[in-house]
């Protein structure tokens with residue numbers, strides 16, 4: 001069954017989905033209504049909003065309760081494990097009990113310094129177990145840790161409901177094993193930078209039914225030719241916005257030699273196959 005698209009038209013060809021975004025980030029919250037209005041005007045009507053820390057979770061839930069089309073996800077990101085409380089896992093389980101959704105953003109990171117790899121792995125595995133027990137998909141962050149990710153997933157498999165690899169940048173060789181684990185590969189606008197040819201070649205190798213796009217706003221600002229909105233500066237950093245997805249998607253369509261309508265249709269079907277049951281308009285969603 002195709003769930004209704006939040007009362008905004010069932011599957012109009014240019015209903016775009018930002019499959020990974022942080023609307024609760026301070027860089028976006030002060031002007032969130034305007035950010036979402038610009039986003040809707042650009043055709044983006046679904047936002048998969050990832051909580052990354054305990055303090056994020058109530059904010060993500062609140063935004064999703066107020067804004068139609070926002071799918072809330074709850075997880076503890078490897079950058080935020082240092083500030084976790086003793087009750088973090090119980091708290092997370094409670095959020096997922098009241099709002100069944102995807103577990104994210106979670107993952108492994110060998111880029112940040114300093115880092116506690118043992119703690120990262122422990123926290124990541126605990127969240128994979130929770131997702132498996134509750135039959136929920138996961139949203140994965142993986143930076144410079146692809147071998148480590150495969151090693152962990154062999155010991156602690158992802159849920160059968162699948163996983164989204166956000167801002168995918170891994171090698172071509174691991175696409176196939178990840179596909180076997182029901183992976184979805186989500187690309188951000190940074191793949192359109194001239195120097196990112198390798199990533200665009202990787203994109204071509206992703207099975208078409210596993211492809212998704214995202215902005216990762218307020219991070220990962222796309223190159224100037226692929227922006228809908230001039231970036232606002234926040235605390236010394238140029239902010240990305242979900243409206244930019246429209247231009248990113250046009251760039252990806254051109255690279256894949258598809259029309260924008262064709263790509264939007266494909267990505268909408270891929271999104272629904274993965275997260276359709278969590279759309280607020282779907283009667284199966286939110287049934288705790």
Ligand SMILES: [Zn+2]
Nearest residue numbers: 020050105216
């Ligand atoms: Zn993220």
